[in-house]
Amino acid sequence: MDTLLERRALISAAVTVFIVILLFVFNLQRALVLGAIGGAAYGFMALGLVLVYKSSGVFNFAQGEFGTVAVFALWGATSNDIPYPLAILLALVAAVVTGLVTERIVIRPLFDAPRVTLLVATAGVALLAIGLEFWFGEPKLRAVEPALGRLGRFKLFGAAVADQEILLIVVLLGLGILLALFFNRTNLGLAILGASQEPTATELVGISVRRLSSFTWALSALLGGLAGVLAVPIAKTFGPGVMTSGYLIPGFTAAVLGGMTSLPGAFVGGTIVGVAQAVAVTAPAMEDVPGQSALAVFVLLLLVLVIRPQGLLGKSA
């Protein structure tokens, strides 16, 4: 166990050092900062995806919409002069309620269905949510202000970092650590892991797998909501489906890169995806490549899947 952990930590450190050296060699260190900031939002998305996958084996295509619902709720609350902290709270509640409703109405009835059916069902939830946002929210752009408005708190490798970006990274790191402790050190966390591996045996020892499922989806929705309310205000502008269109695919990529079952992997994967995007857009060599940022991310993903299918920090089957 310890050897395995050490090996994974070594891989993670080696990959990080290699990437950093490459960026410095090619004078792209600014992309490191931009990528780490952008990647934090993907990391959040990946954490939520990993959580659901870890507990139920489902690829949750609705994860982005938990975030979008939260952003709409934040916008609605702040537009009605509700204080920002309370608005964030309301937004997160909206996300969690959406997660619980999804679990109760869509996931639970399909609990014993093949995983592919559940995957399609979550995609259906995402499309329905986007449709409702268009219907009730009108297809137009809106603006939502960040919780912390100060820009350019400090400069790192030529990239200025805003307070909201620092907040995003700090919250992500904190939650990552808390979740790791939760899954490794608490009975509830171990029960969730047990339910994902042996649901029948878990039921036999008196743990309600269905109740665990509700908890997991609520937690996952909370992470999606946090991603929305922390990341979207950095760009300020949003529209219907903003988290699905802008963050879901990079989030999936981050989760797979990190190893699908690894919470630290989600964080590492998010950072790598963010850096890959930033490098693709800023590197002079990539300038004439059409769709360079998306291309870079998916080439990276394919390489990892071919060379190390379990992801950087995941366990092999």
Place this chain on the structure above:
Amino acid sequence: MKRNTRTWIMILCAAIIVLAACGQKSGVSLTASGGGSGDSGSLDGGDEGFGDGGGDGTSTDGTGSSTGGTSSGGTTGGGTSGGTTGGTTRTGTRTGTGTGTGTGGTAAPDRTGINDAEKTITIGIHAPVTGAAPIEQKTFEYGKDVYWDWLNDNGKLFDGYRVIVKFRDDQFDPVTARRKCAEMVEQDKVFLLIGGAGADQITACANYANSKGIPYLSAGVNTEGLDGLRTYFALSQTYAQQSKPLAQLIKNQIGKTKVGLAVLDTKSFADARVSAIKEFQAAGLQIVADKKVPKTAGPNEAKAVAGDLQSAGAEVVYALVSPTIFLYMAQGAASNAYFPQYVGPGVTNGLNTVAKLGCPGIGAAKFFSPFPQLDVIDSMDPAYKPAYKKYATEQEADDIGIALWGLNKGLHQMFKAFPDAKSLSRQSFIATVAGGQTFETGVYPKVTYGPTSRFGADSVHLLTADCQTQQYRTTTRFAKGF
């Protein structure tokens, strides 16, 4: 990870890579390149003697079998140039040379969309109200009929014809745009088409319209992909035409010399980018960065582009990107404490929505526009605001309404060139509009087209963002230079 899971992921990734690798919305290359089509010959040569044989040598089905020479000359002359037997590939750019022989013919005037019994003329408008660069749908719905409703109560069209406007959302996607235009042509039987916004979508639809011999109007966007289309008319200057006055603006009014370019990575904008570089250099400006921005760029990529412009020391940023990406870029720049002077050609970055959402990051951004802003419309066209209030169900007038008002007013000026509705057909419309008359609306710039010239606007409006009011102000009207 289970094998099945990996298989699913691989399939998903492969699909996305194919899309991403295209680098632009699918279908643009098919619809934008090659220009003319071979099957339009038979629609030409109506009663105004504008038969020009077949298309320009690019078959839309890729078979390269355009056969000109069959178009009719009508009453005042035969087809003048014959058809085409060359230029047969999808990717070729108008390489065909006319070798056919135009023969006078008997094609009837195409009056599709004109109902003399009910005295109506049906036209179609498409614009993106969903997708990556949405424009508010309600404003389109409110604004599309206002001019024609007002006209019906104030002077009438011909002897009482009503214009019915059909609208379709093209979803900021050229393939969808082409499909929606085809729907309006085949199902709604529109007389002509108007492109509301979106260069790729306009290019796609204009090419489709040209292939069917249907008149197509839009505000000026790109030249590439539209140049040479016989049925297309730009109601304002193209992006490339705006490069010279932009260079003058930067040099003579803004007074800065280091310029960075941020241009959307789409084929449609290639000519604008080349002309901007040429004109800026000719004006003695220094181009310190030339960034191609992915069409699907999100906040992170846009911020990275802004960072590159900042690193290069760009004092002025020439932005030719969609409003969403411009907003991401300006916000990303602001978060780096970078506030350059943004400039760019019109159309959509000068909308008040951009000022409302983008301030303070966009600063005093200056964009050209084919239409003026709300601050001066009363003095330029006093009828607009009262008409909007009356016919748009008590809505407050907005700038998209001005854009639609100006487009429809321009079309009305073209209709006025006909003595009566009976003389109006698709062929006669194209021939008359291209006949050298000047059309003036007082909202859009004056336009004059020739037999081969479809980009006849003579000026632009300059709009400047005012972050106090979060609106654009009209700084200069009908400017020809700075």
